Amino acid sequence: MRIWQWLVVSIVVVVVALGAYVFLQVRSLEVRQITNDLYVIYGLGGNVAVLDTDEGTVIVDSMTSQYQGKRIKEEAMLLTGKPITLIINTHYHIDHIHGNPAFDPGTRVVATEKTLHHLQQTDADYFSGEAVALMPNETFVDDKEITMGNKTLRLIHPGRGHTDGDLVVLFVEEKTVHMGDLFFYLHYPNIDLEGGGSVAQWGDTIDKVLELPFHTIIPGHGVVTNRPKLEQFQAFMRQLASIGKQAADKGTSLEETLKTDRLTEDEDYEPLKMIIPIGLTREFVLQRAWEEANGAFELRP
Numbered sequence: 001m002r003i004w005q006w007l008v009v010s011i012v013v014v015v016v017a018l019g020a021y022v023f024l025q026v027r028s029l030e031v032r033q034i035t036n037d038l039y040v041i042y043g044l045g046g047n048v049a050v051l052d053t054d055e056g057t058v059i060v061d062s063m064t065s066q067y068q069g070k071r072i073k074e075e076a077m078l079l080t081g082k083p084i085t086l087i088i089n090t091h092y093h094i095d096h097i098h099g100n101p102a103f104d105p106g107t108r109v110v111a112t113e114k115t116l117h118h119l120q121q122t123d124a125d126y127f128s129g130e131a132v133a134l135m136p137n138e139t140f141v142d143d144k145e146i147t148m149g150n151k152t153l154r155l156i157h158p159g160r161g162h163t164d165g166d167l168v169v170l171f172v173e174e175k176t177v178h179m180g181d182l183f184f185y186l187h188y189p190n191i192d193l194e195g196g197g198s199v200a201q202w203g204d205t206i207d208k209v210l211e212l213p214f215h216t217i218i219p220g221h222g223v224v225t226n227r228p229k230l231e232q233f234q235a236f237m238r239q240l241a242s243i244g245k246q247a248a249d250k251g252t253s254l255e256e257t258l259k260t261d262r263l264t265e266d267e268d269y270e271p272l273k274m275i276i277p278i279g280l281t282r283e284f285v286l287q288r289a290w291e292e293a294n295g296a297f298e299l300r301p
C-alpha cells in the first residue's frame with residue numbers, strides 16, 4: 001500500500017475505535033444497591049435512583065440520551081420487576097432529563113415549575129412531537145409529598161444553588177436523599193447563573209437539605225456518600241462565595257481572583273469527565289463566583 005492508503009486506513013481504524021469506545025461508555029451502566037428497595041445507576045450523565053414500591057417503580061433523573069433512557073428502563077425492570085410509573089427530574093440539564101422520551105407516554109413526570117420553565121426556554125425542540133408527553137407534566141413550587149403504596153417521597157426545592165429550580169428527593173423509609181446537582185461529590189460543580197443558580201446562596205440551600213432526616217446521599221455526580229461529605233462540600237461553596245464577595249468589595253480583577261490561594265476546601269476535587277473533561281475546573285468555579293458577585297452575567301428571562 002502507498003503512504004496515503006495507509007493514512008486512510010489508520011484514520012478509519014481510529015474513528016471506528018473511538019466510535020466503539022463512545023458507544024460502550026454510553027451503553028455501560030453500573031448498578032449499586034443502597035437498601036432493599038433502593039438502587040443507584042451510574043453512567044454517562046447524572047446519577048439515577050431506582051425505587052421499588054408497591055405501586056410501581058420510581059426513577060429520579062434519566063441521563064443524557066433516549067438510548068440511555070431505554071437502558072435505564074430495562075435495568076430498572078430487572079431490579080424491581082415492575083414498570084416505571086413515576087419519573088422525577090431534579091432539574092432541566094440534558095444529562096439528567098434527555099432519557100425521558102424513552103419512557104411510555106402517560107408516565108407521571110414530576111419536576112418544579114422553574115425546571116419546566118427552563119426546559120420550555122432552552123430545550124423545546126428536543127421535547128417536540130411525541131416526546132412532549134415526557135416533559136414534566138406535574139409541577140410544584142416549594143415542596144410536594146408523594147405516597148407510592150408502602151413508600152413516601154418528599155420532594156423539596158431547598159433554594160437556589162446549581163439553578164433556581166432544583167429539587168431534592170427524600171426517600172423517607174430509606175433515609176436517603178437524591179440531591180441532583182446541588183451536590184457534586186469530589187468534583188467541581190456546574191454553576192448555572194443564567195438559569196438562576198447562585199454561589200452566594202448555595203450554602204444556605206444545603207442547610208435546608210441538612211435539616212432532613214437521612215444518612216445516605218446520592219449526589220448528582222460522584223459516588224453515593226454521607227452527611228459529613230455534604231458538609232465539606234457546603235464549606236467549599238461558602239469559601240467560594242466569600243472569595244467572590246471579597247473580590248467584588250475590593251474591585252479585584254477576575255485574573256487576580258483566579259490566582260487566589262484562599263480556596264482550600266477542594267483538596268481532593270477532580271474536574272468531572274464525560275468521556276472528556278467538560279470544563280468544570282477550579283478556574284471555572286472561581287470565575288462563576290466572581291461573575292455572580294460582580295453581576296457579570298445575564299439571567300435568562
Ligand SMILES: [Zn+2]
Nearest residue numbers: 091093181190
Ligand atoms: Zn446540572
